[in-house]
Amino acid sequence: MTAMTTALRLAPLFRSGGAQRPGAAALLPVASFAVVTALLLLVIAGARVFFSWDDELASTYQMLAVIALALLVVPLATVGASAAKMAARRRDDRLSSLRLLGASKATLGALTLIEAVTLSALGALGGVVLYAAAAPAVGLLAFRGEALGAGMWMPWWWAPLIAAAVVLLGALSALAGLRAVNVTPLGVRTRQRAAKSPWLRLLLGLGVVVLAVILVQLVPAFGEAGGVIMMMLALGTAFGAGLLALDLIGPWVLRVAARVQHRRAKDVESLVAARTILDDPKAVWRQVGGVAVTSFVGVFAAAGLAFSQAMASGEPGAGEQYLMVDISTGVLVTLAGSFLMVACSAGLNQAAATLDRGPVLVSMDRLGMPRKTMSAATARAMMSALWVVSGGSALCALLLVAPLIGMALFMQPLAVVTVVLVFAAGFLLIRGALFLAARLVPGILARPERVL
Amino acid sequence: MTNLLSVRGLGHTYPGAHAPALHSVDLEISRGESVAIMGASGSGKSTLLHALAGIIAPSAGHVLFHASTGPVQVDTLNDDERAKLRREELGFVFQQGLLLSELSALENVAVALMLSGSTRRDAEAAAAGWLADLGLAGLEDRRLGELSGGQVQRVAIARAHVTGAQLIFADEPTGALDSTTSTEVLDLLLHSVTQGRTLVVVTHDPDVAARCQRVVTLRDGSIVSDVAAANA
Structure with a gap:
């Protein structure tokens, strides 16, 4: 039986075990993934407006949009990593119990992945809703004397694309986060470097x-x-x-x-x-x-x-x-x-x-x-x-x-x-x-x- | 000996639990006494200690503590009042020490006094005195990770005594120690009883219980025996 099969069977138990944890510990990662998704969608929608221009000043606007996006990458990645770390903390006692029962590191990794994907997917879904709610307000921002307005609405396929990117970010950050902790049968501790x-x-x-x-x-x-x-x-x-x-x-x-x-x-x-x-x-x-x-x-x-x-x-x-x-x-x-x-x-x-x-x-x-x-x-x-x-x-x-x-x-x-x-x-x-x-x-x- | 702690009909049920952790407990503890609370895991001994010390608010019954300022009905106090009672009147020594890992040995002891309003200078001077008395002179600036298990427990004992607390609660204070260090730690705790303090110790260890004056045994949340210890 592969680690992923075992993890898929155990995942529902994890979900029920999580109900007794402090609420904020579960909600915060989901809320953060939602904010990341919404911000990404809003920023990309705004940038798309700039890239629809083709006059002599358009290239300057496009360059500035790229700089703004680049500046947002570091905090965006930090939120992703933090959300994943938080999600890891949420399941630590259950992970250590499973380790005590003899679960392999691969099974724990797969479980981490499943939960990270679930939480980030829920967050991404919330983020799309948040984007839809915020887009009209952000659309009031004016560039070149005109409000962004309807330009903030992107073709529908952008939403699943960005959501998938956020889920990928959550999954990768979770796996990276798991490397930073020691899961032992006696508990989970931050790895000391x-x-x-x-x-x-x-x-x-x-x-x-x-x-x-x-x-x-x-x-x-x-x-x-x-x-x-x-x-x-x-x-x-x-x-x-x-x-x-x-x-x-x-x-x-x-x-x-x-x-x-x-x-x-x-x-x-x-x-x-x-x-x-x-x-x-x-x-x-x-x-x-x-x-x-x-x-x-x-x-x-x-x-x-x-x-x-x-x-x-x-x-x-x-x-x-x-x-x-x-x-x-x-x-x-x-x-x-x-x-x-x-x-x-x-x-x-x-x-x-x-x-x-x-x-x-x-x-x-x-x-x-x-x-x-x-x-x-x-x-x-x-x-x-x-x-x-x-x-x-x-x-x-x-x-x-x-x-x-x-x-x-x-x-x-x-x-x-x-x-x-x-x-x-x-x-x-x-x-x-x-x-x-x-x-x-x-x-x-x-x-x-x-x-x- | 005068009464220090009177408990009547004490009961406690944890949220979501089907059975009570404590049920109709009556207990009297006198000043200058050493009392061991024994029982199997889940018998309610730690819950009893937590209720006596105002760490939890019991679901039923009354706990009357004769504090230095007069009698206090512990079970009716709110969170803040219970916290004040703990920092000003009680001392604690736990199995894991439960000290602040970021602080040095000296600071861990001094914090207990600073919480009651002492200046840092005074608190650290008093703390240094207690650490020296307990054989930790020269180790004041060490972090907890740099001390042995026995030394950490000595720091915890110093912290429990530095405020002048008359009632010391110890929860499995020797549980994580080897037999020689256990004896040393217990000697220190019992020494404070000879100086007029009162000690309530929760333990699994019959040897520890045997060195106290009284042994109270719990089963399924109720007291099943309350006798003078054999060695007392």
């Missing part, structure tokens, strides 16, 4: 930043030598290098900030929050890394907005004027979409971490720690990491755009204020997601024997 030298990462990261800054300085030279394509290539490489530098330096920065916070901690909340980060800065980084990308994008967005507004204040033709306004709309939509996905990812990661920390929560409860303090300690760890990460990555991006945009950022304060407001809304969204994840705590404390 040996910590690599933080100094090496720091040096590498700083090296990459220097290279990116040099590359940005050379952008005009690339433009002269190879035209717009070479210039865009150099900019894209500098952007990618900036993101790589963030990933290399991020955990180290978090560790340093948490050490300071730990030294200064006066109450239990800050002490536990600082220790949570110090315990595994890389794990915390993985939870908030999406914000780093979004903040990085945000500074580019502010620069783009300031630049477009500075250009619009001259006397451009009608086409150019629309382009500048449309860039503003585009960057804000991209930023909002990016934050929405980061919030989903943060909520999911926090929910998974809350389930992982079940025994610690029970311990704190028995010690008499007020539940408000428990939630506050967890939220503080995440939010302080978020501030450090967003501040650091914004600074990193500023280093890269300053030579290009320079004073335009400061000459157009409205652009900066707009982006700051989007950031504030994004942080509130993330805080809300963390609040929702904290709703799992009462369920864990009500049945402590499940986690001990």
Whole structure:
């Protein structure tokens, strides 16, 4: 009997076993897959409108649409991976029981795949409905002076195509997630990886930043030598290098900030929050890394907005004027979409971490720690990491755009204020997601024997 | 000896369970006593400890605790009030230690005091004193993963005592330890009884029970015997 046949026979039992788990643990992955599907459909529908144009400015719009799509890929993939990880947590005790009964790793893999496909398919279905509900509102967005309107409705076959892509993403992420945990007959534990030298990462990261800054300085030279394509290539490489530098330096920065916070901690909340980060800065980084990308994008967005507004204040033709306004709309939509996905990812990661920390929560409860303090300690760890990460990555991006945009950022304060407001809304969204994840705590404390 | 804990008609049924985990339990525990609660798995001994300690709210009956501030009807307290009672009046030692793995040994002990309003400096000073008394001087900054099972239980014992709790609850405190370390841990717990504290210990181990003054045995959620221990 193959592993898949066994898994297919066991899958219905899994479904019934899941009914007793905390509700949010099951709903969050489905909701996140729904958001991913809806956003993908909306973004692609919008991009299709751009690609239906064929005048002289059309290629600029199409290039910008591709950049926006590329910027959304990282947070999109993060949500997919987080949803899959969350789904893995949901079934962990049943997986370990099956392992105890002698189920092979292949059977567990097949079961994981079946459940991931089921959850992501349900989410994708919900996402199509969400897309249909949101399309009329998004259709009100105007580009080149005209609302997107009916352009937001795509041929029907796009829906199953995108849904299938999301299901594939869910399945692949679930399998990747399963590799990151040890399923033993005694339980499921996150696989511990040996910590690599933080100094090496720091040096590498700083090296990459220097290279990116040099590359940005050379952008005009690339433009002269190879035209717009070479210039865009150099900019894209500098952007990618900036993101790589963030990933290399991020955990180290978090560790340093948490050490300071730990030294200064006066109450239990800050002490536990600082220790949570110090315990595994890389794990915390993985939870908030999406914000780093979004903040990085945000500074580019502010620069783009300031630049477009500075250009619009001259006397451009009608086409150019629309382009500048449309860039503003585009960057804000991209930023909002990016934050929405980061919030989903943060909520999911926090929910998974809350389930992982079940025994610690029970311990704190028995010690008499007020539940408000428990939630506050967890939220503080995440939010302080978020501030450090967003501040650091914004600074990193500023280093890269300053030579290009320079004073335009400061000459157009409205652009900066707009982006700051989007950031504030994004942080509130993330805080809300963390609040929702904290709703799992009462369920864990009500049945402590499940986690001990 | 004066009464510390009075239990009348205590019962508890978990949501969805067909049979009660505890049924009509009556029990008196005096100040300075060491009481072992024994019974087979599922007999209700951990549920009894959880109800006595205000970890769960019982479905029926009354638990009266004579706290340092006066008598407290534990079964009528809400979640927050029970949490306050646990952090200010009670100490806990569990089989798995149930300490915070992120914190150092010193911080784990100090947290108990910080929750009651002590400053970090004072809390850590008091915690260091307790750790030294329990033979853990020099290990204050170690994380739990860097300590042996016996050392982790000593940290848990320090945490249970540092607030000045007069009633210590221990749930299988030696369950995960070898016999030599078990004896050492039990010695420490019983030593606190000689200093006027009260110990309620849930155990499967007859040797542990034999070292307490009283042994209460449960079967199917009811007390079937309550006798002085043979070695007491």
